[in-house]
Amino acid sequence: MKSILRFLFRRHAVERELEAELHDHLDRQIELNLARGMKPEEARRQALLSVGPVEALKDACRDARRGNVVDTILQDVRYGLRLLRRNPGFSLAAIFMLALGIGANTAIFSLVYGVLIRPLPYQNGGQLIVLHQQNTKAAAPDLRFSVKELTDYREQSHTLEGIVEHHTMVFLMSDSLGAERVQTAVVSGNFFDVLGVKPLLGRTFVDADDRPGAAPVIVLSYPYWREHRGGDPAIVGKIFEMNGKPHTVIGVLPPIPQYPSESDLYVTTVQCPTRSSERFKANRKGRMMVGFARLKPGVTLEQAQADLSVVASQIGQAHPDVYPPASGYAMKLVGLRDDLTQRARITFFVLLAGAGLVLLIACANVANLMLARLLRMEREMAVRAALGASRLRLLRQLLTESILISMAGGLVGVGLAPLTFSILVKFAARYSTRAPEVHMDAPVLCFTLLIAVATGVLFGLAPAFSSQHAGESLKQSGGRNSSARRQTLRHALVVGQVAVSLTLVIGAGLMMRSLLKLSQVDPGFRTDHLLTLRLTPNFARYNTKPELLPQLTDNLMRKIRAIGGVSSATMVSNVPLSPSGIASGPGAVDFNIAGRPLSQGQLAPQVDTTTADENYFTTIGQPLVSGRLFSEHDGASAPPVAVINQTMARHRWPTENPIGQRVAFGFQPDAWIEIVGVVGDTREYGLANQAKDEIYLPVAQRGGFSSSLIVRTASDPAATATAIRESVRQVDPLIGIDQVGTLEHFEEESMAPPRVTTTLLAIFAALALLMSVSGIASVLTLSVTQRSRELGIRMALGAARWSVVATVVRQGLGLVSIGIVFGLGGAVLLTSLLSTLLFGVSPTDAITFAGVAALFLIVGAAACFVPARQVTSIDPLTALREE
Amino acid sequence: MPKAKSDLLQGTLDLLILKILDLEPMHGWGISQRILLISGSVLQVNQGSLYPALHRLEEHGWITAKWKASENNRQAKYYELTRRGRNQLIEERDNWLRLSAAVGRIVGTA
Numbered sequence: 001m002k003s004i005l006r007f008l009f010r011r012h013a014v015e016r017e018l019e020a021e022l023h024d025h026l027d028r029q030i031e032l033n034l035a036r037g038m039k040p041e042e043a044r045r046q047a048l049l050s051v052g053p054v055e056a057l058k059d060a061c062r063d064a065r066r067g068n069v070v071d072t073i074l075q076d077v078r079y080g081l082r083l084l085r086r087n088p089g090f091s092l093a094a095i096f097m098l099a100l101g102i103g104a105n106t107a108i109f110s111l112v113y114g115v116l117i118r119p120l121p122y123q124n125g126g127q128l129i130v131l132h133q134q135n136t137k138a139a140a141p142d143l144r145f146s147v148k149e150l151t152d153y154r155e156q157s158h159t160l161e162g163i164v165e166h167h168t169m170v171f172l173m174s175d176s177l178g179a180e181r182v183q184t185a186v187v188s189g190n191f192f193d194v195l196g197v198k199p200l201l202g203r204t205f206v207d208a209d210d211r212p213g214a215a216p217v218i219v220l221s222y223p224y225w226r227e228h229r230g231g232d233p234a235i236v237g238k239i240f241e242m243n244g245k246p247h248t249v250i251g252v253l254p255p256i257p258q259y260p261s262e263s264d265l266y267v268t269t270v271q272c273p274t275r276s277s278e279r280f281k282a283n284r285k286g287r288m289m290v291g292f293a294r295l296k297p298g299v300t301l302e303q304a305q306a307d308l309s310v311v312a313s314q315i316g317q318a319h320p321d322v323y324p325p326a327s328g329y330a331m332k333l334v335g336l337r338d339d340l341t342q343r344a345r346i347t348f349f350v351l352l353a354g355a356g357l358v359l360l361i362a363c364a365n366v367a368n369l370m371l372a373r374l375l376r377m378e379r380e381m382a383v384r385a386a387l388g389a390s391r392l393r394l395l396r397q398l399l400t401e402s403i404l405i406s407m408a409g410g411l412v413g414v415g416l417a418p419l420t421f422s423i424l425v426k427f428a429a430r431y432s433t434r435a436p437e438v439h440m441d442a443p444v445l446c447f448t449l450l451i452a453v454a455t456g457v458l459f460g461l462a463p464a465f466s467s468q469h470a471g472e473s474l475k476q477s478g479g480r481n482s483s484a485r486r487q488t489l490r491h492a493l494v495v496g497q498v499a500v501s502l503t504l505v506i507g508a509g510l511m512m513r514s515l516l517k518l519s520q521v522d523p524g525f526r527t528d529h530l531l532t533l534r535l536t537p538n539f540a541r542y543n544t545k546p547e548l549l550p551q552l553t554d555n556l557m558r559k560i561r562a563i564g565g566v567s568s569a570t571m572v573s574n575v576p577l578s579p580s581g582i583a584s585g586p587g588a589v590d591f592n593i594a595g596r597p598l599s600q601g602q603l604a605p606q607v608d609t610t611t612a613d614e615n616y617f618t619t620i621g622q623p624l625v626s627g628r629l630f631s632e633h634d635g636a637s638a639p640p641v642a643v644i645n646q647t648m649a650r651h652r653w654p655t656e657n658p659i660g661q662r663v664a665f666g667f668q669p670d671a672w673i674e675i676v677g678v679v680g681d682t683r684e685y686g687l688a689n690q691a692k693d694e695i696y697l698p699v700a701q702r703g704g705f706s707s708s709l710i711v712r713t714a715s716d717p718a719a720t721a722t723a724i725r726e727s728v729r730q731v732d733p734l735i736g737i738d739q740v741g742t743l744e745h746f747e748e749e750s751m752a753p754p755r756v757t758t759t760l761l762a763i764f765a766a767l768a769l770l771m772s773v774s775g776i777a778s779v780l781t782l783s784v785t786q787r788s789r790e791l792g793i794r795m796a797l798g799a800a801r802w803s804v805v806a807t808v809v810r811q812g813l814g815l816v817s818i819g820i821v822f823g824l825g826g827a828v829l830l831t832s833l834l835s836t837l838l839f840g841v842s843p844t845d846a847i848t849f850a851g852v853a854a855l856f857l858i859v860g861a862a863a864c865f866v867p868a869r870q871v872t873s874i875d876p877l878t879a880l881r882e883e
Numbered sequence: 884m885p886k887a888k889s890d891l892l893q894g895t896l897d898l899l900i901l902k903i904l905d906l907e908p909m910h911g912w913g914i915s916q917r918i919l920l921i922s923g924s925v926l927q928v929n930q931g932s933l934y935p936a937l938h939r940l941e942e943h944g945w946i947t948a949k950w951k952a953s954e955n956n957r958q959a960k961y962y963e964l965t966r967r968g969r970n971q972l973i974e975e976r977d978n979w980l981r982l983s984a985a986v987g988r989i990v991g992t993a
Contacts, residue, residue, distance in 0.1 A: 017950075021911060021960045022934065028912040051930045060931065064938035 018061055026051060072393070073400070080401035090373055091405065094366040098409025098455060100767060101359035103416035106440070106448045108355045108760075110417065111424050112348045113447070114438035115431065116341045121256050123196025124294075128336035129301065130260075131163065131291035131308070137328030138588075138603055144287040147280065149315070153291070153331075156311040159304040160293040164188040164195075167289045168263060169272055172538045172736055174241045180228070181536055181736030182242075185263035186272040192219075192253075194294050202236035202251030209250075210268040212276070216247040217268070222255040224264040243273055244541075257433050259340055260290055284322050292336065305333045326603050344431035346836055347757050350507075353833075354764040357504045358771075359455060364497045365771045367459035370402065371486050371493075372782050374463045402460025403453060410452030414445070427756045462489060487786075490779045491815055497775045498819025499826055501768035502856055506827040508765035509848040510834060510841055511758040517840035518751055523577060524682030524691065526621035530743035531717035532575045532710045533724060536736040542705070549705045550636075552732065553613075556709070559727040565714050566724075570615040571699065571706040576684040577746045578708070580739060586685050586692045590666030593652065604666055607648065607693045610684075611702050617643075617679055619712050620743075625649075627659040627677030630698040640701050643677040648693035663695070673697070686750055688839045708739070717742045757837065772819075773863045780812045780867035788874050796876035805871050809864040816860030820853050896928065896936050898979055901964065901972040904946060908963040910953065911937060937962060945971050 026047055033043035051057065084091040119125050131153070133143040145153075145165065154163050166187050173182045188194075189210030197204065200222065209217050220235065229235055238249045247267070269275050280286045295304055312331035316323040323329040334342075374381070381394060418440060428435035463486075535556070542549055553571055560569045574581050586608035598604060614630040616622075625646055634641050642663070649658040662672040681691035699706045713720050721740055728735050741749075784791070791804050831843040841848070903909060903917045914937075915928045940946045945968030953959040964972070 017960065020958070024910065024957070024959050025912040025930065025934075027957075032916075053931075057931050057934060060935040061938045064935045065942055 014065075018058060022051070022054060022057065072396070076397045076400035077404065079397055080404045083401055084404065087373060090369055091408075094369055094405045095408045095412060097362040097365055097771060098359075098406055098452075099412035099416060101355075101362035102406075102410045102413030102448060102452055102455070104355040104413075104764065104767075105352070105359055105451055106413055106417040106444065107420045107424060108348070108352045109447050110421070110440055110444045111428055111438055112352055113444055115344050115428050115434045116337075116348060118434075118437055118443075120259075120337050121437070125196075125337065126335070127295045127297075128195065129160075129293055129295060129304065129333045130336055130339040131293060132332040132334060133287075133312075134330045134332055135327040136330050137326060138606070141332075145289045145291050146284050146286045147275070147289075148282075148284040149287070150289065150291060152315050153308065153311055156314060157304075157307055159296055159299045159307040161296050162188075162190050162194045163291050163293045164191045165269065165289040165291055166191065166260065167272075167275070168261060169274070170536050170736065170738075171242050172536070172734060173247075173265075174734075175239075179538070179734050179736070181738060182224075182264040183262070184242075184272075185258075185261075185266045186269055186275055187266055189268050191266075191292075194292065196294075197253060197256065199251040200254040201233070202249070204251050204253075205266075205268055210270055212270055214268070214270055216242070216245050216271045217250045218242070218247045219251045219253060219266040220249060221253050221258060221262070221264055221266070223262070225252045228264070242267075243271070245271070247271070257436055259336065259433055262433060284319060301333060301335060305331075308333060324603060340434060341432050344428065346833075347431065347753070350834060350837065351757065351760055353830075354504060354507065354761050357500050358764045358767050359451065361497050361500050361504075361768045361771045361775075363455050363459040364493045364500075365775045366402075366405065367462040368490055368493050368775050368778060370398075370459065370463040371490050372778060374398075375486055375782065375786070398463055399457065399460040402463075403456035406452045406456030406459070409455075410448055413452075414440070414448055417448075423756075427753070430753045430756075462493070487783065490782075494772075494775050494779050494815045495819040495822065497772040498816055498856060498860070499822035501765070501772040502820055502823025502852060503826045503830055504761075504768045505765040505855070506823075506848055506852045507831060507834060508758065508761040509852050510831060510838055510843065510845055511754070511761050513845060513848055514838045514841045515751065515754050515758045518687050518754060521683060521687045523687060523747060524622060524680050524684075525576065527577070527743040527747045529713050529715075529717050530620060530710055531713060531720060531724070532578065532708055532739070532741060532743060532746075533721070533728075533737050534575075534708050534739035535705075535728060536707060536738070537705060537732065538734040541734070546703065549703070550700070553699070553705060555731045556728065557613075559731055560709065560711065560724055563720060563723045563727060565720050567712050567714050568615055568619045569709065569711045570613050570619040572612040572616050572708050572710060573610055573699075573706045574684070575708045575710060575739075575743070575746070576620065576682050577686070577743060577750050578739065578741075579746065579749060581684065582686045582750055586694075591663050591695075592666070592669065594662035594664070594672060605652065605693075607695045608684075609665075610694060610696050611699045611704070611706050612696055613699050613706065616696070616710075619710055620682075622682055623680040625678045625680055627675070629677055629679070630696075632700075634698045635700045636703070638701070640671065640673040641676045641698065642673045643679055643696040644675055645679055645681050645691055645694040645696075647681050647691045648695065649678045651693055687747070710743075754837065754839070769859065773859055776812060776816065776860060776863040777866045779815075780808060780864055781870060783811070784808055784867045784870050791871060792874045792876045792878065795874065801872060804874075805868045808868050808871055809861065812864035812867070813857070813860055816856060816863075820856050823856075824849060824853060894975075895979070896932055897940060898972070898975045899926070899928075900933075900936060900940060900962075901945065901968055901975065904962055904964045905969065905972055908949075908951075908961045910959040910961050914962070940968070943971075944968075 029047035029050060030043050033046050034040065038046065120128065122128060131145070132141065133145060133149065134141050135143065144167075150163060150165055153160075157163070164187060166185055169184050169186055171182055171184045172179050174180070187205070189205045189207040192199075192204035199219070202219075204219055205217070208214060218240070220229065225231060225235060232238075235249050236251060239246045240249070241247070253266075274280055275288070280288075295301065308331045312329060316325075316329045385391070385394060421438065421440075425435050425438050428438055537549070537552060542552070557569055557571065560566060588606040589609050590604035591607055592598065592604060612630075614632055614634070617624065617629050627643070629643060630641065644658060652658065653661060658675050658678060661675050663675065664670065664672050679696070681694075683689060683691060684694070685692070709724070711717070711720065711724065725737055728737060791807075795801060795804060827849065828844055835843045899918055900914060903914050903921075906917075909917065911934060915930065915933055918926050918928050937946070937948075941948055941962070945965060946962045947965055948960050948962050950958050951961045953961075
């Protein structure tokens with residue numbers, strides 16, 4: 001260490017001392033020789049001879065000092081830079097390829113790190129967990145919690161620090177300036193304490209805020225405060241009207257990502273009209289809330305899981321009516337971070353793997369370029385070895401150069417990566433609320449540095465190993481030996497490149513086929529010319545007078561049907577393919593079938609319900625299969641009727657006619673409903689999801705308000721949005737409007753995640769393919785150059801030019817074929833990872849595999865074209881003369 | 884120049900240098916002359932090995948170097964044994980004596 005410091009700070013002094021020391025030695029030897037009676041010149045000559053080569057001696061002395069490691073590195077770097085400047089074409093090509101590879105990896109890693117790996121921005125986020133109630137045997141992996149269930153777990157568990165709850169509601173908030181719909185999170189009083197969030201302004205909730213009769217208070221989220229309230233620093237203490245009560249703002253949250261979803265503001269549970277109603281609190285099956293908790297210090301997830309499982313079985317035994325043994329009721333704890341990012345994991349890792357493969361291919365290509373250059377530099381290396389450069393030193397120089405290249409590539413890559421961020425963040429937002437946390441920071445840069453060095457070593461090692469016996473090549477005056485070895489290595493690299501890129505192209509191909517299949521799925525209704533808006537009436541007014549709601553619906557429909565360009569309109573509880581519907585998935589309501597009583601402990605069948613008016617099916621174009629649709633005669637006083645989809649008809653009445661059958665819901669077991677019609681299936685909850693059992697009920701008989709308006713228009717549906725908003729305001733200015741969009745757009749949106757994944761993979765695959773092609777071409781070209789003498793002689797001896805060309809092409813296609821075989825094998829092993837992302841395509845889809853293999857053969861043949869043309873320029877006579 | 888040259892065993896040069904410096908501080912040329920002299924011109928140290936060896940020993944901390952005026956006021960780099968170097972000398976000397984005695988026994992019996 002001391003010597004390294006000395007080297008760094010006293011380099012020149014040390015160097016001068018060495019010089020003086022050797023000079024002194026020489027002087028003394030000359031003096032001695034003179035004293036022995038030699039002539040002055042002879043004395044000097046003999047002295048110099050006894051010392052030997054001075055520079056080598058100096059080198060040996062320098063090497064004896066460890067500090068000179070730094071010096072040799074600097075020398076290597078200088079030498080490397082000189083080499084790179086000498087071959088700008090090579091350097092730029094290599095840096096460009098690596099920049100693409102490293103840039104892609106940096107971008108995808110930022111995504112992976114920001115969403116999957118970065119610790120949650122909460123105090124000791126690792127201790128936060130999400131509670132999931134499950135009916136394992138009824139395939140219900142995530143039941144929400146009822147108030148009674150939360151209370152049971154709070155009272156009976158020992159390993160958790162406070163179980164807090166969260167659910168969201170849409171409320172209308174008004175002040176003197178007007179009303180506004182707000183996405184409101186309803187949480188326990190200690191919610192922010194358990195999460196460990198400190199307010200930016202004011203305070204967060206305390207337990208007293210969550211007691212019955214407490215003064216209504218609200219906490220604003222940072223984005224809502226900034227964007228809707230102008231970042232008003234005096235917001236704390238302001239009063240807003242919500243649910244008919246004055247609410248006081250007590251605080252503003254810091255700019256942290258909100259989990260589990262983004263909300264505008266927060267209130268405590270006692271302020272939510274639904275959550276605080278006695279009926280809801282008493283209903284053990286009234287499940288609406290998500291449960292969070294923090295592990296007590298020192299408690300592991302496993303211990304907590306064991307504790308809560310005991311509680312779950314106690315609860316199950318205490319209420320067998322709610323948790324029949326056949327349902328497999330259980331409790332599952334998941335770390336908050338894992339829970340929030342679970343959906344993103346496979347996709348992100350597939351993308352990271354794709355980017356990694358691109359980098360691997362880029363490495364192989366650069367290694368190939370370096371080998372090619374090394375073949376030309378053979379002589380230089382040999383001379384340097386003969387002049388006394390040790391093998392280690394030469395290897396180190398090659399590695400220094402390759403790391404220089406990869407660092408330059410990394411630098412450019414880091415510059416390129418942020419260009420993709422705006423797209424990537426939008427992409428990530430479809431998977432996780434952590435998307436805003438995607439950015440480039442120290443851990444990401446460390447990763448980039450690491451892969452830059454690793455790639456440098458990787459592609460630097462190949463040429464380094466091939467030059468093991470550089471000394472020999474001088475003796476052989478041509479270096480056939482090690483160039484043969486290099487040629488073999490280059491061939492192996494090409495085979496590897498083809499194999500890896502083939503795997504990648506197959507992966508992308510499968511995703512494309514899957515996307516194509518998905519886009520060909522018939523949603524079961526006509527998505528064109530449909531516009532939808534979600535309407536939220538002021539529930540503070542209508543909750544007390546629900547009988548006003550049918551009147552409101554009537555008024556709205558009359559107004560909207562009168563708008564020019566609207567050919568039909570309907571109100572429905574859930575819009576097919578809407579983002580919110582896809583996110584929540586189908587519901588599951590227990591029902592009974594008349595004449596099929598349940599035996600003891602048997603689980604009731606379940607169905608998803610949709611409430612709609614009589615115009616729903618005709619408006620969206622969902623076909624009637626048998627029976628009849630609702631009509632205006634199916635009013636509140638008429639006998640209850642329902643329409644089911646084909647899947648339910650097949651599922652529940654495989655051999656009977658479902659028309660005329662009667663069903664009753666678990667929550668109203670005596671209210672029998674007659675099935676009057678069967679309609680076609682729709683892919684209501686995502687194009688990739690098969691239709692589930694669905695029952696449609698007329699809103700006139702169910703009461704309440706179906707919140708989504710769907711309008712079929714004669715012309716561009718988006719153009720009528722303004723007129724519809726205006727009509728709604730005329731009916732009731734306090735109706736909130738959101739989730740506006742055309743169904744065509746919703747359909748597009750539902751395919752966006754697979755589309756972006758596929759696009760990214762396709763880009764990676766294209767890069768891989770291009771690099772492989774250039775790899776093949778460059779290897780063959782060099783091989784032709786090297787064999788030009790041999791090929792020329794062959795031609796001189798009478799071989800036809802085309803047969804020589806054929807030799808070259810055969811060699812190229814041979815390599816490509818071996819690569820294809822390996823690649824197909826690798827693809828079989830790797831594409832199973834994609835299986836959960838694929839729709840309607842097997843991971844070993846024969847068409848894709850065969851198509852991609854054929855593509856590679858064609859592309860490989862094209863790559864042989866360049867070197868083949870070169871053959872035709874060989875002049876047999878020149879070749880002969882040279883020999 | 885004497886013809887009788889012996890290749891030095893690996894590591895032996897270090898021992899010789901340490902031993903010479905144990906007598907008194909000395910510069911590089913002086914060390915080579917002493918070795919030649921004391922060995923009765925049998926051991927001639929190659930300069931290409933001597934100086935790297937000196938630098939290496941200095942790096943190990945067994946010897947230190949100082950620029951001092953030598954005879955007729957010329958500056959020369961004098962090497963001097965450190966305490967650690969003295970310990971090292973004792974150790975290496977013992978090793979050498981054991982080794983040479985053993986080799987001597989084998990070669991002597993033939």
